[in-house]
Amino acid sequence: MKKCVWIILILLFLFPVPIVSESSKIHLENESTGSGSFECVDGGCSIRIEPSPTKGTVLNLQGNGNKVLVYIITTGRTQLEFLQKESERTDQRSYLADVNQGFLINCKAICNAHTGLPHYSFNREILDSHNCGPYLRYIGNEVVRIQQKRRVTVYGQRFTCQYHMVPFNSNISSETIYVISEASNTFDVFDGNNESYNKTGHIVSQSYWESVEFEQQYRGPNWSRDMKSIYAVTTKRSCVCQNQPVEVSNGQVIHIQSPGYPDFMCPSSQCEKHITFSKFNGSDEYIQRALVTLEARAKVETDFSLVSKNFDVRFNADMYSNVSTHFLLEPVDKVTHNTPLSLYNGPEGHFNMSIQSIQIRKDCDCSLFKQKKYERYEHKIKIKVPAQCELIFCHWTIGSGGYKEIIVKVDKVRENDEVHIWNRNITEKYNSTQLKQPRKLYSAVSVDMECRKQSNVPLTTTPQAFISPNYPKPYNFFGNCQTLLVAPDNYYIKLNVSDFDVEHIHDHLSFYDGNNTSSEFLLEQLTGTHQNLTFTSSGNMMTVDFFSDGSHGRRGYHFVALAVIISTPKSIEVAIPSMKENDSGKNGKPTPIMDQFPSDDSLIDPLWLSDSENSTTSKTSNLQRSCSKHGFFFYLFCALCAVFITIGTLFGGFVLYKKLNPRKTETSFANEMIRFRNDDTGSVVTIEN
Numbered sequence: 001m002k003k004c005v006w007i008i009l010i011l012l013f014l015f016p017v018p019i020v021s022e023s024s025k026i027h028l029e030n031e032s033t034g035s036g037s038f039e040c041v042d043g044g045c046s047i048r049i050e051p052s053p054t055k056g057t058v059l060n061l062q063g064n065g066n067k068v069l070v071y072i073i074t075t076g077r078t079q080l081e082f083l084q085k086e087s088e089r090t091d092q093r094s095y096l097a098d099v100n101q102g103f104l105i106n107c108k109a110i111c112n113a114h115t116g117l118p119h120y121s122f123n124r125e126i127l128d129s130h131n132c133g134p135y136l137r138y139i140g141n142e143v144v145r146i147q148q149k150r151r152v153t154v155y156g157q158r159f160t161c162q163y164h165m166v167p168f169n170s171n172i173s174s175e176t177i178y179v180i181s182e183a184s185n186t187f188d189v190f191d192g193n194n195e196s197y198n199k200t201g202h203i204v205s206q207s208y209w210e211s212v213e214f215e216q217q218y219r220g221p222n223w224s225r226d227m228k229s230i231y232a233v234t235t236k237r238s239c240v241c242q243n244q245p246v247e248v249s250n251g252q253v254i255h256i257q258s259p260g261y262p263d264f265m266c267p268s269s270q271c272e273k274h275i276t277f278s279k280f281n282g283s284d285e286y287i288q289r290a291l292v293t294l295e296a297r298a299k300v301e302t303d304f305s306l307v308s309k310n311f312d313v314r315f316n317a318d319m320y321s322n323v324s325t326h327f328l329l330e331p332v333d334k335v336t337h338n339t340p341l342s343l344y345n346g347p348e349g350h351f352n353m354s355i356q357s358i359q360i361r362k363d364c365d366c367s368l369f370k371q372k373k374y375e376r377y378e379h380k381i382k383i384k385v386p387a388q389c390e391l392i393f394c395h396w397t398i399g400s401g402g403y404k405e406i407i408v409k410v411d412k413v414r415e416n417d418e419v420h421i422w423n424r425n426i427t428e429k430y431n432s433t434q435l436k437q438p439r440k441l442y443s444a445v446s447v448d449m450e451c452r453k454q455s456n457v458p459l460t461t462t463p464q465a466f467i468s469p470n471y472p473k474p475y476n477f478f479g480n481c482q483t484l485l486v487a488p489d490n491y492y493i494k495l496n497v498s499d500f501d502v503e504h505i506h507d508h509l510s511f512y513d514g515n516n517t518s519s520e521f522l523l524e525q526l527t528g529t530h531q532n533l534t535f536t537s538s539g540n541m542m543t544v545d546f547f548s549d550g551s552h553g554r555r556g557y558h559f560v561a562l563a564v565i566i567s568t569p570k571s572i573e574v575a576i577p578s579m580k581e582n583d584s585g586k587n588g589k590p591t592p593i594m595d596q597f598p599s600d601d602s603l604i605d606p607l608w609l610s611d612s613e614n615s616t617t618s619k620t621s622n623l624q625r626s627c628s629k630h631g632f633f634f635y636l637f638c639a640l641c642a643v644f645i646t647i648g649t650l651f652g653g654f655v656l657y658k659k660l661n662p663r664k665t666e667t668s669f670a671n672e673m674i675r676f677r678n679d680d681t682g683s684v685v686t687i688e689n
Contacts, residue, residue: 027122029053029102035121038068044108047120051075051102055124056134059103063090064116068107072136075100081136083164085213095162098134099127131218131227132161139177139212139232140168143343146179146214147230158218165212165232175234177212179204180267180343182228188213202341203267209234233343237264241271241337249278250288253356258304258337261352265302265344269337277331277357286359289328291393293356297322298424299349301340308333315351322427325420328365328393331357364389404443407465410435426472437498437560440465445473459487459563468502468546468556475502478550484515487540487563495542499558500530503549509557511535512543526557536564 027034029050038045049057051073061068069087071080072095086093097103105120127134133147146163167173179187180203189197189206190213197206206212212232218225237260246254256273260266280288292306296315303316308330315323332355339349363386398404408419413435421428425444446469457464466483469475487493495511502508508527510517514537523535523542535542546557 024048026050031124033121033123035119038066038105038107038118038120044106046107047103047105048073049103049105049122051097051100052124053100056099056127056130057097057102057122058094058125058130059097059105059120059122060092060094061105062092062119064118065090066107066118068105068118070095071104071106072097073102073104074136074138080104081164081166083136095135096127096130096132097136101134101136131159133163133230135162135164137163137165137232138168139165139234140172141234141345143231143233143345145229146232147181147227149229150227151224152218152227153224160215160217161227163212163214163230165214167209167234172234172236173210174208175236176205176207176239177209177232177234178267178343179212179230179232180341181230185214185216185230231343233264233345235260235264235345237261237266239264239266239269241269242273243271245274245276247276247278248355248357250280250282250357250359253354256335256351256353256355258350258352259339261350263345263347263350265299265339265342265346265349267339267343268341269339271337273335275332275334275355280359282359285361287362287365288331289358289360289365290330290332291326291328291356291358292332293326293354294351295324295353296320296351297348299344301342302338302349304335304337304351306332306335318424320422320427321424323420323422324427324429325422326393327395328360360391361386361389364392366392366394398443406441406443408435408439428472434498437496438463438465440467440558441472442467442470445470456484456486459485459491459493459561461563461565463560463562465558465560466544467558470553471556471558472499473555474553475548475556476550476553477548479548481546482517483544485542485544485561487537489540490566491540491563492566493537493540493542493561494564495535495537495544495559495561497526497530497533497535497557497559499555500526500533501555502527502557503552503554504528506552507548507554508546510545510547512545513537514539515541515543517543517545 024046025036026048027050029052034049036047038047049059051057053075061070067087067090070083072083073080086095095103103122107118131150131152133145137144137146146165147161165177165179167175173192177189181187183202184200186198186200187204189199189204190210191197191206192208192210194210199206204212214230218227239259241259242256248254254275259269259271277288277290282288296304298315298317298319298321300317303314305315306313306329310330313329335353335355337351398406406421408421408430410417410419413432415432417432417435419430419435419439421430421441421443423443426441428439428441430439469477485493485495497509500509504527506527508525510525511523512518512521513523514521523537524533526533540563542561544559
């Protein structure tokens, strides 16, 4: 044992091991201020200032001729951000760290005692009190405000704003960074090879970037100045305009998208694509048109246009908010697109468009904008649409201003007919199934609109639409609103709820049989979301009551009501108490007269079915029951009578249908930005507001 000790001592004497030590100090997150000098030993020293979860941290460094390595600590990130350029400095400087950011300062050697030891100090501060923003910013696919716009005044002093931008993660280092600032600002941009580029201007961009440095000094003696905002973002989208001219032959389709589609708005984009349509060599009965299919979402200060020699259709935030439609134009000469000097990530401000060259009959061309524009506040206008058109697109524009109530009616609607209505407030699209009922809506939103309390609303056999306040936008009123529907004598009321979306439980729409709102007359109370529900009254009155608690308004409701003649005596319901809990007649209440229909678009709308089938069946069955009490031949005679009655009824109905529905009819309408599509014959449409 003694031999081993002596051997170790001899080896240590011959080969001495340097003793490395490093002094360190840690300032915790709850320390609001601190300071000290770097009194390093042979191994160097380090100072760690932990991040604060509520305040920023201001670090002041005095190098005194010594290099000090500076790192920024970020809560939630394991890797520290090394400030390589700043670590080469030996002078006095300061840095502002964001909330949840701190500092690690290292000195790896014995500091120069001749020039003085490095010194540091820090304090925690609210960020809004500073003219500059935090020094380190991570840039990703969400727009980051680097510097806030503000008015600053300097009295005999100076300050410097410094920013160091790095990718939020390694996955976006291959993307393009965009920085928006004053035109006079200069940025040092470093790429993946650590090559530096000095870039100046309102828009600074660089692909495959590694970091961006910016520094600007503001000094006195006495002056005031507006500091401009600085924003930055990265994106993988291309901001190159599709400006190459293109020629479109008959039947050909071209596709055009906004730069940065679908979710990055390129700053100060000004694109212009020229289009040439090949010469049309068709019959004199046909003309050439551009069928435009458009999907777009609006954003303020962003617009796009379709331009020819005769028209300039400009789409902007004053015209629409969200549109998906088709329309016909004369052959388009060019498509333009403009965006403001700003950065934005999102689908707003983008469009996706296809243009196809097609041929249509001359008498089917009703779709040019500005030829059907109406400025009157109230009107009901019919425009003839030839029934022989195989394909037709019609448009109407109603002048802005006023709070408009629009009603759309389509008679003898056919499959694939559509009506689109849009402006800056609403976007509605009705298919052929929905158009079997009249559609009603408001073209604008009124913050002061209350539910219209109507009493004794007369009904006829013509369907009448009823809607909630501001429909299809959310309703915004508190309280009850009752409407009493009244049909003529010897009629009952048939009501179909086509659209229903209110706040679950808290808001509800109730239907009562008659003019009494007692619970025993309640047909149904709806809340939440429903579609295609039908109710009928036992007499010529029905009360509708809507209640809202004034918060969390939804889309609301849309129902249609009409009067139906009582062709045969209606059966009387008798409430029979039942001991079974699952009986519908529980608590002595009559079973509600309520029919529910599936929402399958292929079904004929059930609201307009007459009661003639029921009455015919009832008569026939009564005859059969009376005949069953007699002999065989008499029963055979009764059966033959029932057959002839049925055949005669069907034949008479068919003849009446042919008289009321001739093969060729003409179409009619009117609109606020409304598009109607018809691809067969015989549809009749009326749009009024």
